[in-house]
Amino acid sequence: QVQLVESGGGLVQAGGSLRLSCVASGRTSSSSGVGWFRQVPEKEREFVAAISWSGAITYYADSVKGRFTISIDNAKFTVYLQMNSLKPEDTAVYYCAANGSGPSSHKAAYDYWGQGTQVTVSS
Numbered sequence: 001q002v003q004l005v006e007s008g009g010g011l012v013q014a015g016g017s018l019r020l021s022c023v024a025s026g027r028t029s030s031s032s033g034v035g036w037f038r039q040v041p042e043k044e045r046e047f048v049a050a051i052s053w054s055g056a057i058t059y060y061a062d063s064v065k066g067r068f069t070i071s072i073d074n075a076k077f078t079v080y081l082q083m084n085s086l087k088p089e090d091t092a093v094y095y096c097a098a099n100g101s102g103p104s105s106h107k108a109a110y111d112y113w114g115q116g117t118q119v120t121v122s123s
Contacts, residue, residue: 001026001027001112002024002025002026002027002028002030002031002098002111002112003024003025003026003112004022004023004024004096004097004098004112004113004114005022005023005025005114005115006020006021006022006094006095006096006114006115006116006117007020007021007023007117008020008021008117009093009094009117009118009119009120010118010119010120011120011121011122012086012119012120012121012122013121013122014086014087014088014121014122014123015085015086016086016121017082017083017084017085017086018083018086018119019080019081019082019083020036020080020081020083020094020096020117020119021078021079021080022034022036022078022079022080022081022096022114023076023077023078024077024078024079024098025077028077030100031053031098031099031100031112032052032053032099032100032101032102033050033051033052033053033098033099033100033101033102033103033104033109033110034050034051034053034072034079034096034097034098034103035047035048035049035050035051035096035097035098035099035103035104035105035107035110036048036049036050036070036079036081036094036095036096036097037094037095037097037107038090038092038093038094038095038119039092039093039095039116040091040092040093045095045107046061047059047061047105047106047107048060048061048064048068048081048094049061049064049068049070049081050070050103050104050105051070051071051072051079051103052102052103053072053074054074055071055072055074057102057103058070058103059103059104059105061105063089064083064090067083067084067085067086068081068082068083068084069081069082069084070082079096081094083119086119086121087121088121088122088123089121090119090121091119091120091121092118092119093116093117093118093119094116094117094118094119095113095114095115095116096113096114097110097111097112097113097114098110098111098112099111099112
């Protein structure tokens with residue numbers, strides 16, 4: 001089992017920045033991919049970014065390319081999502097997820113999920 005805890009969400013004005021953190025614990029050696037997803041009420045959870053545990057492979061949704069950066073600190077078992085130039089449409093609950101098969105943009109590929117952290121961007 002892998003446990004994931006997100007933090008760093010909050011309220012920010014459009015154009016501002018936030019950095020989300022996802023700390024992994026438990027059987028982290030079984031994890032090879034970590035992803036960030038987001039969800040707003042009554043909509044499907046959507047892919048944001050993913051990274052391999054080595055940090056060598058990253059994927060981004062088109063909607064966040066050039067604004068968001070995913071990174072990993074292996075020593076701290078922590079994955080970060082740096083979010084710049086935030087827009088009101090980025091408002092959502094952001095979830096961290098992990099799997100043993102590598103980074104993916106598909107939520108079905110992930111075995112473990114955190115509880116989520118709310119990001120609200122005001123216009």
